[in-house]
Amino acid sequence: MKPPIPRRRPFRLHHAHSFTRSFWGHKGDEPVESLIPQISEEWHRGVEQHPDLHRDPPKSVAILGAGVTGLTAAYQLAHFSPETSITLLEASPRTGGWIRSLKIPTSKGSITFETGPRTLRPWTVNGIITLNLISHLSLQSQILSVPKTSPAAKNRYIYFDKRLNELPSSVQGAFKALQLPVLKGAVPSVLTEIFRRRRAKDVEDESVESFLTRRLGANLTNNLASAVFHGIYAGDIANLSADALLHTIYRNERVYGSITRGMLGVQEMILEDKLLEGVYGSRTAPLLNQLRKTSIYSFKGGMETLTKRMEEAVKEECDVTLKTGVKVDGLEYNQETNEVKVLGYDSPNNSFDFVISTLPAWSTANLLPPGTSDALFETTGVTVMVVNLFYDKPNMTGYSGFGYLIPKSVPLEQNPHRALGVIFDSDAMPEQDERKGTKVTVMLGGHWWDNATSLPSQEDGIKMAKEVLLQHLGITEDPAETMASLQVDCIPQYGVGHAGRLRQVHEDLMDKMGGKVVLAGSSYGGVGLNDCVRSARDAAFGVAAGRPMTNLERWAFEEVWIPKDMP
Numbered sequence: 001m002k003p004p005i006p007r008r009r010p011f012r013l014h015h016a017h018s019f020t021r022s023f024w025g026h027k028g029d030e031p032v033e034s035l036i037p038q039i040s041e042e043w044h045r046g047v048e049q050h051p052d053l054h055r056d057p058p059k060s061v062a063i064l065g066a067g068v069t070g071l072t073a074a075y076q077l078a079h080f081s082p083e084t085s086i087t088l089l090e091a092s093p094r095t096g097g098w099i100r101s102l103k104i105p106t107s108k109g110s111i112t113f114e115t116g117p118r119t120l121r122p123w124t125v126n127g128i129i130t131l132n133l134i135s136h137l138s139l140q141s142q143i144l145s146v147p148k149t150s151p152a153a154k155n156r157y158i159y160f161d162k163r164l165n166e167l168p169s170s171v172q173g174a175f176k177a178l179q180l181p182v183l184k185g186a187v188p189s190v191l192t193e194i195f196r197r198r199r200a201k202d203v204e205d206e207s208v209e210s211f212l213t214r215r216l217g218a219n220l221t222n223n224l225a226s227a228v229f230h231g232i233y234a235g236d237i238a239n240l241s242a243d244a245l246l247h248t249i250y251r252n253e254r255v256y257g258s259i260t261r262g263m264l265g266v267q268e269m270i271l272e273d274k275l276l277e278g279v280y281g282s283r284t285a286p287l288l289n290q291l292r293k294t295s296i297y298s299f300k301g302g303m304e305t306l307t308k309r310m311e312e313a314v315k316e317e318c319d320v321t322l323k324t325g326v327k328v329d330g331l332e333y334n335q336e337t338n339e340v341k342v343l344g345y346d347s348p349n350n351s352f353d354f355v356i357s358t359l360p361a362w363s364t365a366n367l368l369p370p371g372t373s374d375a376l377f378e379t380t381g382v383t384v385m386v387v388n389l390f391y392d393k394p395n396m397t398g399y400s401g402f403g404y405l406i407p408k409s410v411p412l413e414q415n416p417h418r419a420l421g422v423i424f425d426s427d428a429m430p431e432q433d434e435r436k437g438t439k440v441t442v443m444l445g446g447h448w449w450d451n452a453t454s455l456p457s458q459e460d461g462i463k464m465a466k467e468v469l470l471q472h473l474g475i476t477e478d479p480a481e482t483m484a485s486l487q488v489d490c491i492p493q494y495g496v497g498h499a500g501r502l503r504q505v506h507e508d509l510m511d512k513m514g515g516k517v518v519l520a521g522s523s524y525g526g527v528g529l530n531d532c533v534r535s536a537r538d539a540a541f542g543v544a545a546g547r548p549m550t551n552l553e554r555w556a557f558e559e560v561w562i563p564k565d566m567p
């Protein structure tokens with residue numbers, strides 16, 4: 001029988017004396033300085049000089065995985081704790097993980113194909129932390145930004161009823177959009193949400209599908225929400241956790257009785273986010289001002305510009321030992337020395353004060369002794385086939401926008417290849433390529449392939465993508481350049497009970513690994529790039545102070561919520 005999952009413990013607040021005005025809802029009209037917070041001196045001195053930080057800095061730390069999380073953790077730790085010796089271990093021959101930008105030289109100019117994440121959003125707490133990192137790395141001049149007013153920022157489509165339905169981006173647009181098949185019944189669903197009964201007190205989590213169907217009805221849930229969750233998690237809303245992925249509105253239902261009541265009242269955010277927003281906002285003001293009118297951004301050389309620059313910085317500026325081609329076999333905690341031994345790393349110095357694992361939850365679980373953190377095995381990944389296509393003719397899609405998503409309610413005959421969505425890259429990032437034309441990315445599979453006995457080859461993927469574009473957009477031409485990448489287990493799925501399981505893992509790791517194994521990356525607090533950077537920062541910050549930790553504390557302790565625009 002599984003042990004009961006511990007409930008969250010009360011959180012103790014030591015270092016918060018005053019708060020910040022929020023960047024939340026920033027429209028780009030006012031200079032960011034006007035939003036810069038009156039934060040307490042203690043926080044303003046910032047994280048590096050935090051009184052807790054140099055309590056007992058570790059002598060040695062190993063970081064597993066040199067994707068964006070591992071590289072960021074190494075870079076940040078080197079700055080927070082310059083005296084610590086850092087070893088970054090990567091199994092593959094290259095760094096960057098899922099981030100890969102391939103520049104294809106052609107006689108008509110170069111094209112960049114992204115096989116993983118391709119854009120970043122600046123205006124969130126985690127987004128601001130990423131921008132701070134970008135400033136430190138002096139990458140400001142490499143940024144390519146898309147203005148909030150551009151079609152790519154405003155227009156998103158849902159494929160439904162055999163056509164693309166444009167989602168509203170303004171109040172006027174909303175009235176027009178209500179005629180669309182995909183939004184059928186939306187008005188009564190939204191207006192009656194406030195009258196629906198709140199969930200029972202003892203329900204700690206449920207699926208996104210069950211929660212949204214209770215609150216908004218089946219139409220909006222299956223036709224709209226399922227598409228949005230395809231576009232972030234490539235996952236099935238019937239399995240994903242409402243508490244983990246819709247945390248604010250799920251809490252609002254519990255606290256205020258309905259999502260609408262929560263929205264009409266005082267907007268709140270988690271205290272720690274508010275403090276970090278203040279600290280990093282003030283430190284990143286010049287770049288935030290540069291991106292004042294930006295909706296999304298990337299880099300001239302693609303997203304890999306970020307990880308390549310970080311690799312260079314950790315090796316040359318931070319004195320981190322980076323070893324590629326090292327496959328770690330296990331982690332062993334020695335209670336006497338209070339160190340963790342990294343098995344499979346063939347070096348006389350393979351015991352460390354801390355190990356930060358940025359590997360996916362299931363890979364980390366495989367490294368730990370049985371019974372240490374078995375709940376990590378319950379987080380699994382979905383596989384996505386990413387197909388990049390380039391056509392010489394401009395405006396081939398017939399639409400202008402970020403792209404379109406396909407909900408789970410679309411019948412199989414209208415989406416036989418199980419496409420999740422299509423990105424209109426040449427609209428989304430128009431200045432990235434020298435060669436002029438239309439660039440799109442078709443994403444296939446995700447949760448639809450959960451029980452597949454075989455997966456498509458690259459050739460099959462390209463054929464399937466072309467058929468998707470023919471069926472949905474009527475594109476008959478052959479692309480000039482193509483590339484397909486099967487990204488196996490690339491997006492972790494936070495299933496129902498995610499928070500409770502991470503609480504359990506926190507307890508287990510503190511108990512059995514002495515708080516010396518620290519977790520970071522896309523398996524825990526968000527699958528986006530900004531989330532990975534944030535989790536790396538948090539891990540590095542905690543480890544630099546030398547306190548036993550897991551980086552899962554936010555799941556183990558009760559959160560403190562405060563008004564978003566508290567001065």
Ligand SMILES: C=Cc1c2[nH]c(c1C)Cc1[nH]c(c(CCC(=O)O)c1C)Cc1[nH]c(c(C)c1CCC(=O)O)Cc1[nH]c(c(C)c1C=C)C2
Nearest residue numbers: 156230231232234403404405420421422423443528529530
């Ligand atoms: C069709 C499949 C996918 C598309 N993008 C992804 C998949 C699986 C992956 C992805 N997209 C987002 C994230 C998280 C944020 C990050 O920092 O990277 C991930 C992992 C962002 C995102 N994309 C869409 C939405 C609504 C969001 C969340 C918030 C935001 O940035 O606005 C919509 C969207 N994704 C895809 C398409 C075609 C599309 C909309 C038309 C592709």
